[in-house]
Amino acid sequence: MQILRKSNWEGFKKITKMKRKEIINKVKESGLKGRSGSNFLTGLKWELIGKGTRYLICNADEGEPGTFKDKFILENNPQLMIEGIAIASYAMDIHSAFIYLRGEYSYLKPKLEKIIKQSEIYLKKIKLNIEIVPGAGSYLCGEETAILESIEGNRPIVRRKPPYPSESGLNSNPTCINNVETLANIPLIFLGEWDNNLQLFSLSGDLKKPGIYEIELGTKLEHIISCGKPKKELKAVYFGGSGGCLPYEKFKNLRVDEKTISGKGAVLGARSLIAVGKDRNIVDISKTISEFFVHESCGYCTPCREGNFRVLELLDKIKDRKARIIDVKLLEKLAYHISDTSYCALGVSSTTHLKCALKYFKDEFRV
Ligand code: SF4
Numbered sequence: 001m002q003i004l005r006k007s008n009w010e011g012f013k014k015i016t017k018m019k020r021k022e023i024i025n026k027v028k029e030s031g032l033k034g035r036s037g038s039n040f041l042t043g044l045k046w047e048l049i050g051k052g053t054r055y056l057i058c059n060a061d062e063g064e065p066g067t068f069k070d071k072f073i074l075e076n077n078p079q080l081m082i083e084g085i086a087i088a089s090y091a092m093d094i095h096s097a098f099i100y101l102r103g104e105y106s107y108l109k110p111k112l113e114k115i116i117k118q119s120e121i122y123l124k125k126i127k128l129n130i131e132i133v134p135g136a137g138s139y140l141c142g143e144e145t146a147i148l149e150s151i152e153g154n155r156p157i158v159r160r161k162p163p164y165p166s167e168s169g170l171n172s173n174p175t176c177i178n179n180v181e182t183l184a185n186i187p188l189i190f191l192g193e194w195d196n197n198l199q200l201f202s203l204s205g206d207l208k209k210p211g212i213y214e215i216e217l218g219t220k221l222e223h224i225i226s227c228g229k230p231k232k233e234l235k236a237v238y239f240g241g242s243g244g245c246l247p248y249e250k251f252k253n254l255r256v257d258e259k260t261i262s263g264k265g266a267v268l269g270a271r272s273l274i275a276v277g278k279d280r281n282i283v284d285i286s287k288t289i290s291e292f293f294v295h296e297s298c299g300y301c302t303p304c305r306e307g308n309f310r311v312l313e314l315l316d317k318i319k320d321r322k323a324r325i326i327d328v329k330l331l332e333k334l335a336y337h338i339s340d341t342s343y344c345a346l347g348v349s350s351t352t353h354l355k356c357a358l359k360y361f362k363d364e365f366r367v
Helices: 010-015 020-030 042-047 069-076 078-092 103-118 120-125 144-151 180-191 221-227 258-263 282-296 302-319 325-341 345-349 352-360
Strands: 055-060 096-101 129-134 175-179 198-205 211-216 234-239 245-247 272-277
Touching: 010 078, 010 180, 020 042, 020 078, 020 180, 042 078, 042 175, 055 078, 055 144, 055 180, 069 078, 069 103, 069 180, 069 198, 078 096, 078 103, 078 120, 078 175, 078 180, 096 103, 096 144, 103 120, 103 129, 144 175, 175 180, 198 221, 211 221, 221 234, 221 272, 234 282, 245 352, 282 302, 282 352, 302 325, 302 345, 325 345, 325 352
Parallel strands: 055 096, 055 175, 096 129, 198 272
Antiparallel strands: 198 211, 234 245, 234 272
């Protein structure tokens, strides 16, 4: 696997002989985009950072259901990510970096601290301090501005943008936020023989061999799923909890990339594929995902706080065969209303699964 390559600070040694602009240009030209699902050009993000005291935050708060690719890197090759933090910091003239570590991954903190200590010789060279900040387990803290609030010690509510963190982030200073997989790829760009198309996929669900697979973007859905060896005939594939679903048989020949998946109404996001067997009920799955969003909603805005609660009530009614036709119509209306009017990405994406389910599996929402 490309992501398991050992760099041993060779990438870092190369960049310290380069000018900052050259490093940023090389990252830009590489085509590397945010691997959290944001798909924003990483080099451009670095270029856009404002002037003055700046910060770098490594977003290690991976909370999307079915996603565990950053955990895989943190467990198996964290050195690469630390080296990526050092390269990014040097390129943007940053001297203070944070790793915002998902609460559930706090068992990895001692290991990361040890690597940071072992890397002192390189970090001192560029006067870089790296601090680990453990999160408290909120899904919302995967959003970059909620991370800023959390590190500042506040309740993590998503900030209104603009201003973007690149202008006014941590303590109102310009801040660059990159995710674990994005940063781990940085040293590889400078080592050469790096393929931007090889990306990590988290495969789970009704599979004999769930796990992390490094697969070329644009590979057929059937081939990706076959890596995990389906246990049974499949009905659907879900793209995490927030990316919606597609019927498997109908789309198994689809080449998986952001564009093709969004063209069918779902969102590829952080490349988490959950295989769902033919024996499973889509209403049950919709209910489980809606319960997750009701639990994770921060309560700040009405569409997400109240709307998802009503969605859950309606799904309960449908599941118990107590619903009327009007309830299914209301469910559909709510799904679009919540995504159209919620304040942040959590609310906006909280009903994608429902919109897809109603589009492709409407016959299961029986009254
Ligand atoms: S959409 Fe949900 S999570 Fe986002 S601000 Fe509104 S209530 Fe909070």
